[in-house]
Amino acid sequence: MRRIALTLLLWAGFWGLGLALAGALLSLPIAELVYEGSVSFPGVLAGLGGVTVLGALRPRGWFGKAKVAPRQPLRREQVPALAEFVDGVARRAGAVRPDRLVFADYATAYASTERRWGIPWRREVGIGLPLFAVLGRDELAAVLTHEFGHHLGGDTALGPWVYRTRRSLGGALFTLDESSFFLDLPFRAYGEMFLRVSAHISREQERAADRRAADAFGAGAMAGALLKTYRLAPLWDVYFEAEVVPLLQRGIRVPLLDGFRRFLAEPERRTEVTRRIHEALHREPSPWDSHPSLEKRLEELGFGKAAPAALERLDPGGGCLDLLGGEGAAEDAWYGVAVSGSPTPMSWDELGDKAILPALSGALTGARLPDPSTTPIASLPRMLSSGAALWDRARADAVDVFSPEAKRQRARRLLTDWLAASLGARGFQAQVRPGAHLRLRRGALTVEPADLVERLAAGTLAEVDYLAFCEAVEGGGES
């Protein structure tokens, strides 16, 4: 009840602040007219400020249709075992079974309630595919109970209010951003306070849902699920965004869980992948977080610092995939509801030659670089030495908003692709390793173009050695 009142208070507070500010500003010229008989220049300024604030507060998208298409649900007959499992968990948790089960995009789970005219219409629970792959049944049941807890606790009813307030605040700040007359400052201050308080409410909701899950399926199951999810989510998210999404955008369907296993096993991850994983795993808790930290959640579940040992390794091959009919059926189901159209199935091993190298050649055509199939790869050092200028030539009509170092990095990336395409044209086969650089191989000759270009640019690879490598490549050698 306190959370509901606080949420509504925050919503009302935003409108109160906005309307009070606009009213105060608009009242100045009116007061001047009433009490002084004329409107002064400051009165005109205040009036314009009031109108600007009202313009910033105008309702946005209240009456339009949702721009994001609803997710496709999993049909009960499509996943009967899962449906029966969810029903059982709902009974045990004392909750009503959800009307829709859907796949969440990431390694997470969520609960929502669709409303029509303000009346709850359909309860929805979403579970990310990777959770099926790593969670045991008790752990999955705990996660589901946690989400049912959001339905039971009325949290999903508050969500739209928080969302609307955030959207209105965001809209107001977007309009008033960099306001010449500091009109954004009150909203910025309120926004910070709002985010802190609403995040605090959200964290309380999560704790309550955790307790409900622990009561139903044991604190151990909930703690296990949390541990796996907190460990899994950053890895899966980076894998999914860096490796899978680009392929999906090209209409290619790859085995998701197989790729994730390869990603986890990869010893030579790319620098930016490593950085993003590190960033996600070691992010400091923030007052704006919607979920409590793992440590806090475990502590509240009674584990304190003596939490179950962190997972040494994730094994995304077991878990509860059987509820979806096994790994293949699970991925079929995921692609069936998450991706529109009919992507071309491809294994990770055939991806390099069939998709990556042809795509690189196509991209380079528009970058004003010499034809990679006919230009000697020995010209790479010369191209590399032109540095930022190479990027300036390649960017064509795009407006220049990059720093010198950014341009150099982009030029190196461009040349990496150019070298990969050149080597492809010279009989090299491409090997895609999720999380790692593209590797090309011809016989015993193995090259990672990104590594080669970086070393050449940094001077750790002498140009003489590179030219010797070029000779070997052009001469058809394999060593």
Place this chain on the structure above:
Amino acid sequence: MLQDPSEILNRVPELESLAGEPSIRRAIEAGDPFKIYRALFWTRLLGRLASQRDTLSTLLRNRRLFAKPIKGSPWLGTLNGVGATLLGESERDPDGTHVATHAVVIFFVVPLLPLGAYLVRKEHSGVLRSSWRIFARVPMGPVPWLWSRLVALGAVASVLFGAFAAVHSARYGDVRVVNAFDAPIGITVGDQKATVPALGDVVVSARVGRHPARAATPDGIEVDTLELEVTSGKRVLVWNLAGAMPVLLLDVVYSAVKSPADEPRPPPRAVYCGQRLIQLPSVDYAFRAPDKSVSMPSGSGRLVKSYLDYERGAKEALHGCFFYLVRKGREADAAPFLEIAARIARWDPETAAAAVHARLSDSVAQALRLAKEVRDARPNDLEAHRLYQATAEQAGRGGELFDEYRKRAEAEPGSADAQYLYARLFHGNQGRTLIDSLAARFPDHVYLLRASFHDRFRGRDWKGAHEAWERLRARSDAAATEMADEEIRTLVAIGKFADALKLAGGTFEKGSPLVRSMMAQRFARIAAVAGLGASDVLIARLEAEAHLRAGEKLWLLRQQSGFKVPKEVDAPGLALVRALGKDPAAAIRLAGSASEIDLGALDRGTWALLYCEAARTGNAEVERSLLRFARASVWGELEAMRKLARLERAASPDIDLDPEALSAALLVRSRNPSLAAPERKTLIDEARRLDLLRGQITNAIPAWKT
């Protein structure tokens, strides 16, 4: 690990090496490229990260690195050279893009307020019209940024100041305090104190609500006290101290077509004389001069605005207010401020007389109380005694008065003043004899000399009156001049027309406007009676001084002076004077509906005829109207005139009245049908004889004698 929500590290990787500086790190993690730019600016300015100064400079030279997406198109356009445009061209790239500042401008290109900066490419360039392709927002350079912040701070400060002023205006209201007295007056409104200058005004700002208000002179004479309901807003609240100032509400007419210079001004919408509080919902010009010209709505040829003020610099404002109230029959409203004015003026005789007169209209007892106070305050002032005596007689205290002054005279047998004050209480032959003997005994006493002339004139002893006037003139030219009108008639009565003309001309030269008008009339009548033919020499001078329009003359004065006035001419009072000579009943009817201007323009003879006839016929309404325009010199004669006309007293030879007033009263008396024909004829003959200058009364006799 460095958070980078705006992903600017992809565009500017150099920032990663600068993130050791906390302000830069915070800015990167806040996700706002403009903040990052400003953090870099301050870092360099404060000399931090000295080892990376070159990197800082390189980045700061390229504001486009910190670009943000545009939020709609910035407003561009000017009207009459005022508006907003993109100015300047910096950080130009070979592809034609550059950074321009979006600013509010005047004269097309003079910047007033920088609004932002944009990465643009000029698509078309002209003298007064250019077009740009806008790609992104970029941070403003240090100078425009500082400029815009200063302007914005100034704007915020001015809005705050405006809000403060509006709140103050809502909580406080102005009270304009107007002082018609010839002395500064201290006022208190609630807890506010101020001093209102003499014949001036002051504005006091008081908290909204009801406040006790008090006004007093520095030496403690209470001037006014009341409760003020102070309101905020455009309402005009004026505290006219004791109601003494004639505050005027006028219409100021603005016309699209230039009006003729001599077009008469519209009469005041309201005259706030005798009104202590003036509250009006709104006034266009309250106590400030109206604009010489105003912009008018299109299609409108005339605009009327309201103007509230008093005649600034007018020394006699208070007396003007008094005369206005007298004309309106509201003398009682003038009594309080006249009494205060008299107190402030240490019972100046003229002001005290006016105050007593005003009190008389309301309460004889109050008038007597005041007159006594005046006399007691100025025991050696004969005017104060005369005022007291006149008031006591009006109050029916003649007996007590007589005893009191007899005792004084007996106590001070050698005092000319005491003897004079006692002797003047006698009337008729007894009084004249006593005065004459005292005048002989005290030949330098101006009051006795004047009384001697006055009594002889009233007693129609023309020769004796003339001699008395000569003695008076020898002692006091000013006192003699005061009696010039009487002396002129005396001279005519004894046939000294040349002397009469000379005296009229001389008095005309140094008299007040009212005296000049009377003398011009007298001059014309003397010439006519002397057989020289009516002379309009002095009237023509008055007309010349009045700057009349071509063809215009002082028609009423001419008519009353006996000159022919064309029938088609219409002027204030003219119809009434014309009727007077033809039909008394019509004249009384016209007097009943006449305007203040008509009645105010009548000469003494005409006025006396109408007053007596109204009294005789019992027309109280016309009598009251005429009373408002009675001149001060006849105030003491009204009762006698009235009684004579109504046959309420005998027409004895010792009636103490001015011959002209007596002439009018006798003519009207002759109209009583109860009188026998011979007596009526005698009265008419006497009236004709007393109208020494053969003026309006003589003129009226043919029509009035029936």
